[in-house]
Amino acid sequence: MSTLGTLSVIFDLDGTLVDSEPHYYEAGRRTLAAYGVPDFSWAEHERYVGISTRETITDWRERYGISASVEELLAVKNRRYLELAGAATRVYPEMRAFVELLAAEGVPMAVASGSSPEAIGAILAGTGLDAQLRIVVSADEVAHGKPAPDVFLEAARRLGADPADCVVVEDAAPGVAAAHAAGMRCIAIPYVAAQADAAEFATAGLLLRGGQAEFTARAARAWLADPAGRP
Template sequence: MEKNSEVLNHKVKAVIFDLDGTLVDSEPNYSKADDVLLGEYGIQALSEEMKKKYVGIGTREMMEDLKEIYGLNESIDILVAKKNKYYLEIAKENTIVFPEMYRFLQFLKENNYPLAIASGSSPEIIDMILAITNLAAYFDVILSAEEVAKGKPAPDVFWEAAKRLGVPFENCLVMEDSLHGVEAAKSASMYCMALPYMMEEPFDDSFLMADVLFKQGIIGFRAEEAIDWLRKNS
């Protein structure tokens, strides 16, 4: 765990979680859903480089981009609905909560931190994932980027989550696995604990903006280390 600062200027009073790749291991499921969707239109699976580009990007923004790249003669709403359908079919059988992140979540709940989900996934996807993993009851606010003007890397979804929690932006900690998510958190004037989903060094400068960086991603994340840091800054 690499820390950019040991003691923060503002105390952490609330924690906002990204969902996919941070709290649950869902990125492979999304990748499979993308492959099925594109295959329906006779398009080959995305390259690893393109998959990396879309980690942390909202479903709607991704479909808008793919529609333009491939000239798909389909509405964005239909593309989003199809991807969500394929994803749900896959995710129902294969979604797990990262164990160390679950331990961290339990600590936060037991110590009465206000908690939010701020995800780029569609609302129905978020609700389903939280239901099948029994996580919904942990969160005071559950928010999709589709409910705000702009998705990550814009800060809108984190700002809205903080407003609904009733906590100032500067007192929020964001848990993120994606480059776009870290950029959004820092643009929102929030603290950020980053666990890069794509663990490739040298890290992009945006990851280095995080207040805490687990360079090995979720594999290297340890709840006790996160808790120790939080205790010093709450």
């Protein structure tokens, strides 16, 4: 058993462990442009942060009147994303340090993401995070993506952990809501600073309004040991 007892940690991937949102934005922009939707902006992309790729594309079809199927659009966007992400995806340094710290202490960990299994696998392998994060759940594998709790509950099941013993690390409001719905504590690190006041973030056990600039591995580890305290 780890030094933190029965606790397990479940990480979101995009915007939490790695700074992949720029790649997702560019893949989305290129995909939409190919289907007659020009000038897709970063501000428009921000509304989809934390939502699964499938749900994002389903919304695109309705919002932009695209006739192509969800499966076709998924294939195109995933291909474009993998081309971009394969070149370079940055791991947040303090997040890597946190993963390594938890691994050294024997804390069970998993990744639960709205991305496709292929995208998750490529990012973890390309960054070397797959050495510590071997249990992975994609929203494609469960009935409902975030803000439904399905991905986190499935991650807990695969870890053999009680949801009440799990802590989720998240950057987006839908993910924080999903953690709360799953009965899990949450460390929230908003990717979009302007969203830090969203009601979903108020449910987090630890909210770092400054985002990744405020996060440190040692402070997060201290909070896990003593949630009543604040780094």
